[in-house]
Amino acid sequence: MSLDRSAVHNFAAGPSPLPTSVLEEAARGLLNYNGTGMGVCELSHRGKEFKAIIEGAEADLRSLLKLPDSHAVLFMQGGGTTQFASVVLNVLAARRLAHASTPTEQYEPPVLDYVVSGSWSAKAYAEAQRLALNGDGKPFCVPRLAASSKEAKYTSLPSAYDFSAGAALAFYCENETINGDEFAGVAGTDASFPFDKVPKDTVLVADYSSSFLSRPIPNIAQHGIIYAGAQKNLGPSGVTVVLVRRDLLVDTTAAMKLGGVPAVPIQSEYKTLADNGSLYNTPPVFPIYVSALVLRHLVAQGGLDKVAEVNKAKADALYASLDAAEATGAVTCVVRQKAARSWMNVPFNITNGREAEFLKGAEARGFRQLKGHRSVGGIRASIYNAVTLESVHKLCAYIDEFAAAA
Amino acid sequence: MSLDRSAVHNFAAGPSPLPTSVLEEAARGLLNYNGTGMGVCELSHRGKEFKAIIEGAEADLRSLLKLPDSHAVLFMQGGGTTQFASVVLNVLAARRLAHASTPTEQYEPPVLDYVVSGSWSAKAYAEAQRLALNGDGKPFCVPRLAASSKEAKYTSLPSAYDFSAGAALAFYCENETINGDEFAGVAGTDASFPFDKVPKDTVLVADYSSSFLSRPIPNIAQHGIIYAGAQKNLGPSGVTVVLVRRDLLVDTTAAMKLGGVPAVPIQSEYKTLADNGSLYNTPPVFPIYVSALVLRHLVAQGGLDKVAEVNKAKADALYASLDAAEATGAVTCVVRQKAARSWMNVPFNITNGREAEFLKGAEARGFRQLKGHRSVGGIRASIYNAVTLESVHKLCAYIDEFAAAA
Structure with missing residues (x-):
């Protein structure tokens, strides 16, 4: 099955998603940079x-x-x-x-x-x-x-x-x-x-x-x-x-x-x-x-204060869903000190042996690269700059639904 | 002026030209690798x-x-x-x-x-x-x-x-x-x-x-x-x-x-x-x-023996033109020991104060990145794998013409 970019929400811990508009411009530059007739990788680094x-x-x-x-x-x-x-x-x-x-x-x-x-x-x-x-x-x-x-x-x-x-x-x-x-x-x-x-x-x-x-x-x-x-x-x-x-x-x-x-x-x-x-x-x-x-x-987005606002909204939404899900017993957040919770990488565990079920449902909804690091296992949602608030809201909705179905 | 790739012959010493078909595929992979809905730079290196x-x-x-x-x-x-x-x-x-x-x-x-x-x-x-x-x-x-x-x-x-x-x-x-x-x-x-x-x-x-x-x-x-x-x-x-x-x-x-x-x-x-x-x-x-x-x-091209055949043809043609031009006094080859001449990087000097004239004519014909390394000056034509025999023949024709016009 061939998927379009819009069908996928990429929560990779890195290498991680990049803005589509940036990649589109980069793809053009790869073939022909600024009308030089040469791609950006084919130009002297001293030119x-x-x-x-x-x-x-x-x-x-x-x-x-x-x-x-x-x-x-x-x-x-x-x-x-x-x-x-x-x-x-x-x-x-x-x-x-x-x-x-x-x-x-x-x-x-x-x-x-x-x-x-x-x-x-x-x-x-x-x-x-x-x-x-x-x-x-x-x-x-x-x-x-x-x-x-x-x-x-x-x-x-x-x-x-x-x-x-x-x-x-x-x-x-x-x-x-x-x-x-x-x-x-x-x-x-x-x-x-x-x-x-x-x-x-x-x-x-x-x-x-x-x-x-x-x-x-x-x-x-x-x-x-x-x-x-x-x-x-x-x-x-x-x-x-x-x-x-x-x-x-x-x-x-x-x-x-x-x-x-x-x-x-x-x-x-x-x-x-x-x-x-x-x-x-x-x-x-x-x-x-x-x-x-x-x-x-x-x-162009208005600098890091603007970026931080969006990132805070994303992290707040995701942790709110996880806290609610934790209260039902469906998940546990890995980081116990709330003030120390990363707003870029959000690791959590699925309880009651339901991890495979969680990942299968996530995959079906277009959520990708949610597996935790091989050294610790579990789930990790990375919500870097290029992950949109909309993608995070969709993940939150899925976590809410998953916890409710426990 | 915006140029098409086909209008340009890139003789850069590195970063140097890449095959157009490869860049076209890479540009697609940058946006969406193999229908995953994610670009190749957005995938885990452990996936x-x-x-x-x-x-x-x-x-x-x-x-x-x-x-x-x-x-x-x-x-x-x-x-x-x-x-x-x-x-x-x-x-x-x-x-x-x-x-x-x-x-x-x-x-x-x-x-x-x-x-x-x-x-x-x-x-x-x-x-x-x-x-x-x-x-x-x-x-x-x-x-x-x-x-x-x-x-x-x-x-x-x-x-x-x-x-x-x-x-x-x-x-x-x-x-x-x-x-x-x-x-x-x-x-x-x-x-x-x-x-x-x-x-x-x-x-x-x-x-x-x-x-x-x-x-x-x-x-x-x-x-x-x-x-x-x-x-x-x-x-x-x-x-x-x-x-x-x-x-x-x-x-x-x-x-x-x-x-x-x-x-x-x-x-x-x-x-x-x-x-x-x-x-x-x-x-x-x-x-x-x-x-x-x-x-x-x-x-797909048939391996390095085939690649070497083409590269030898390119080098032979370019050195032949340069030797002929050297005989007229229009250029001098930098490397004096013929058996030691590189078939990838071909440095030469334009004599009689005509270097600017040579480069101007080269530019007009779509030849790019021919300037020698900043430490030695002069001209350098690099004829790596992705430089076609056709591009080299065009450069040879220009050198022949330039020497004849001395």
Whole structure:
């Protein structure tokens, strides 16, 4: 059976849906960009056409996020998983250069503070532990837990924070795609990240992959590094946006010469990317092009305050249906702390052995990609920017109906 | 003026032209993949649709290249520039693990042999030198030149080779995109890489970015690692194919624990990618999808022997016109060693101050992206797989006409 796009409501956790109008324009650009007789993937990344695309994307991103000029915008490759390492490598190099006169044997490996609130921040923490390894020598850094909600199986955010004075970085993941908990939760501010507890000289790092562009970023200027894989609210997979405060654009080769830091592949050096306008080598042209179209689309919609209004309406509606269904015993919401509920990824479980029945009915109604992450199972409805309020209302109606039929 | 694709002949050095039929199919898939009602960029990379795409791409690649099962196929991100580092990191880890019982203080940094025949191999060599840096400690490796044609300004291949017994790797770049020299040159075998001089235990590494899939790969099984950015003959930029002999799929964390090796970001570990079928994290879905379509297209054309026949005809025709024009004094070919002439990238200079005249006439005839790399200037005609013999004949006719009008 061949389906039309309008017959389908795509709740994928990522790669996730994109606006149809954007995809239509991208399909035209793929064959013939702006009447050049060449497709966008067939143009030099150093030509005037692509230069306009990437510069336009940066300008729209800055305007949407109100990003101050203190921060550079980089378009990189490799996704959030690659940034787990790049963040550590660049921050450690910056720290080493700030102590350039200290001989390596006297240089103390810096502490790295991690807030672990779900699967992705746990992975970031694990990567820092790997990069600390230095055989028989001193470790390159000392990663530690500043907070964790692992004991609560990530069904809430951490309840206590213990940041280290002098830590080189403090890391958090704003929205946990798999677990469904988020700092700037739906209910309001009481679950927000404790920005005031992070020491002033510590580089604040946020993984924003799955909530990027869903609303304005609180305290954006306090962050040293914010990164996001595109494949949620921004564009197709294959490009990662990294916002870096300019004092972190450092010469990693000089740090490697000093010693006491892990090696930094040149392609992971933020300074190299910044110095070359993200064109040190060939960038992922098509993912950047589609991201640029999505950014234009968001600007045309009225910016992130408008986007946030719609997203709040979507999340409120879905959680209201789930709470009502939970009261009947038909479902349980995974995240127990209401203020920590993500408004992008909504995991829930179907009780009484009715999961297959739920999924079958969902499939028949055109709902797609509702299965939870393979590591946790259950159901997950991701309601990114390109999922319409209408699609969410249809899902809500189905949940209401399903709960009533229990 | 809006142009049709048929009005344009695209000689870009990369990102470069793709077959129109492939782009037409990709444009449909972008909106609605196989009647799912969802575009290919909106599908989970772990779903059955994308699994079929990436597995099909690997199967077609193996069949086209006659790649033995001793080698894994990885789809990575970051381009050749990222592989400059990844190659070194994985090979050094493998070497360290092969000497696991040697204490770090007694472990001798291995020699890495580089053949430098142009700008890209020079960059690969420079990256190895960076990664050797270890502050006050022993270097992680000892990169050295096994051969170089720098003195000839890369207008020929190296004339002598001096590989080290016991070197951990021997690196060469099969085709130099900027300089236009290539080991398996158009004229025949006399410029070929000296495979028999590489010690048996040395890992042979080839950067194949700009000649990948232009013909069969000579001595493919002797190589430990072959990599290629997609954006020449394979697909859109954003994906890099890496062929790795399975003994090089090693646990880099274990090597880092032993010490004496540079840190390896997890995303650069070949083993992790191989263990996860290139889906350790979200891959660049669209570039892989289009690459899969191109691979299907090449299989349908009859495989790489057929592709090579057409490419040889294109190169022979273009060099014949250039040689004739050089005889009139109107142009000079950059690469002076005829057997080393690339059949993918053909750089030449227009003499007598007529370059602007040449480019103006070229533009009027629909020839596009003929300017040489910004580092060397001049003209460069890249005649990748998707450039038709007809387009090359039209360029030849123009060169003939231009030379006659001198």
